Amino acid sequence: MVATHGWSHPDGSTRGMIARIGTGKRKALKMVAVLGFQSRLIPIAAVMAVLSLIGATTLAAKEASPLPDYVIEAYGDRPSIPDGPLSAELQAAVQVAFVDAVTQSVWGKDQTDALSKIAASKDPRIGWIISDLMRFATSAQLNAILSSAASELLGKNLRTQNAWGTVTDHLIAWDIPAPPGYLAVKRAIFTEIIPGWDRIFVEGDIDWRMVSWGGVLIDNRPHDKTDDLCNCIPAADNPEVTGADEADWLKDDDVIFGITVNGESRAYPRRIMEVREMVNDTLGGRDLGIPYCTLCGSAQAYFTDRLPEGIERPILRTSGLLIRSNKVMYDLTTYSVFDTFLGRAVTGPLAEQGVQLEQATVVTTDWGRWKKDHPDTTVLKERYALGRDPDFRNTRDANGPIFPVGNVDPRLPVHEDVIGAITASGKPVAFQRSKAFVALQNGEEIGFENVRLEIDAGGIRAVDADGSDLGSHQAFWFAWSQFHPDTALWP
Numbered sequence: 001m002v003a004t005h006g007w008s009h010p011d012g013s014t015r016g017m018i019a020r021i022g023t024g025k026r027k028a029l030k031m032v033a034v035l036g037f038q039s040r041l042i043p044i045a046a047v048m049a050v051l052s053l054i055g056a057t058t059l060a061a062k063e064a065s066p067l068p069d070y071v072i073e074a075y076g077d078r079p080s081i082p083d084g085p086l087s088a089e090l091q092a093a094v095q096v097a098f099v100d101a102v103t104q105s106v107w108g109k110d111q112t113d114a115l116s117k118i119a120a121s122k123d124p125r126i127g128w129i130i131s132d133l134m135r136f137a138t139s140a141q142l143n144a145i146l147s148s149a150a151s152e153l154l155g156k157n158l159r160t161q162n163a164w165g166t167v168t169d170h171l172i173a174w175d176i177p178a179p180p181g182y183l184a185v186k187r188a189i190f191t192e193i194i195p196g197w198d199r200i201f202v203e204g205d206i207d208w209r210m211v212s213w214g215g216v217l218i219d220n221r222p223h224d225k226t227d228d229l230c231n232c233i234p235a236a237d238n239p240e241v242t243g244a245d246e247a248d249w250l251k252d253d254d255v256i257f258g259i260t261v262n263g264e265s266r267a268y269p270r271r272i273m274e275v276r277e278m279v280n281d282t283l284g285g286r287d288l289g290i291p292y293c294t295l296c297g298s299a300q301a302y303f304t305d306r307l308p309e310g311i312e313r314p315i316l317r318t319s320g321l322l323i324r325s326n327k328v329m330y331d332l333t334t335y336s337v338f339d340t341f342l343g344r345a346v347t348g349p350l351a352e353q354g355v356q357l358e359q360a361t362v363v364t365t366d367w368g369r370w371k372k373d374h375p376d377t378t379v380l381k382e383r384y385a386l387g388r389d390p391d392f393r394n395t396r397d398a399n400g401p402i403f404p405v406g407n408v409d410p411r412l413p414v415h416e417d418v419i420g421a422i423t424a425s426g427k428p429v430a431f432q433r434s435k436a437f438v439a440l441q442n443g444e445e446i447g448f449e450n451v452r453l454e455i456d457a458g459g460i461r462a463v464d465a466d467g468s469d470l471g472s473h474q475a476f477w478f479a480w481s482q483f484h485p486d487t488a489l490w491p
Helices: 023-031 044-056 069-075 088-103 109-121 124-136 140-154 163-174 182-193 270-276 348-352 367-373 433-441 477-483
Strands: 211-213 241-243 255-261 264-269 278-283 286-293 301-303 316-323 326-331 337-339 363-366 378-380 417-422 428-432 451-456 459-463 473-476 488-490
Touching: 069 163, 088 109, 088 124, 088 182, 109 124, 109 140, 124 140, 124 163, 124 182, 124 211, 140 163, 255 270, 255 286, 255 367, 264 270, 264 278, 264 367, 270 278, 270 286, 278 316, 286 316, 286 326, 316 337, 326 348, 337 348, 363 367, 363 459, 417 433, 417 459, 417 477, 428 433, 428 477, 433 451, 433 459, 473 477
Parallel strands: 264 378, 428 488
Antiparallel strands: 211 316, 241 378, 255 264, 255 363, 278 286, 286 301, 316 326, 326 337, 417 428, 417 473, 451 459
């Protein structure tokens, strides 16, 4: 998500941030040059409330699940993890090193001493808070201090060029639990730096350890304001379309994401989706929210109508946050956060009402084959591409995910394309696209439980045994397997 606009870098820095956050924030940044992040002051009572939560929450003791051999081979053995609340001394150190550092825009001897106490505690749970602060710290000196503390805390030298990524990868792979009161501290850090997240960081069915900054600001523009400027990844609402014969700006080998609803087909060119990442549209008489995660190589389509009575149509937006390199989307109306990969509301009013969006199939193919097999297709207008034509897979992401994902199921390479679907029994299944396509071309039948594959305009879709749509889509293996850790893999 971040490198879509060149606003941040794979090493976790936020260079160039001053140029995009506005005059008021630039003034704030000048005040905190040592830290390298901007801040606004909040009442000291709120700071104390954050720290009281740290001590008030007690972790129930639980046996850590054994690590797979491939994780131990890549990351080593997991450090010892204590149970229970932080000691009073550690609570005070967390306040000084993290909460005070952000809310008071300061890093001095008190913070350094507090961080030393934290590192000496050997409590790896606090590594998550160090990781959160590292994500926003542009100062090389501060990053060195934080990576040294994380190394001591986790018992392994993690001082690398991309220390934030290295530290976070280890925390994820080892499945280190969060410290007591973690959300309160994380919220203090993240919302101080980007106030638009105030309604995002709330309790819910979401693993806040995995949430990181994608390097861009939240898209909170009103619905149907596609052309309004923003310092964000701008969603397209109700985009204008043309017929295939008018889309002379597209080459036959350009990648598109094709969707067919009630017999009406539309192509969403990757050139547009790479820079928009979210479209709210209507097709075949149905409302759709269409997120595209450039990092996961995954375009998905969710029906956003026919929800329980009293629930307004969700207007999906990009939050600027990531979970294991997958974009975090939210509903503009209620600020409910959705699991982008699963279509399930995980925070806010929509989570409380148990909203689960139904998925429509997205076929990944090229424009030439799509328009040949779907001659009546419409396609989004060129102007939504913002004049850009990125190809991240062969440039930015060529060497693997640029954000921390931790351990990846080793059955396939991280960027192998798979077609994913859910069976009638609820079992996720992934089909290696390259092998499945060859088999289908050779006339072979491919299936798993009730799921069947078929070729559609040079792409692949999954259908039920009766031929009905199953809401499948293509994605990189690392993304599908981490959001469906119990997935079956064909063959």
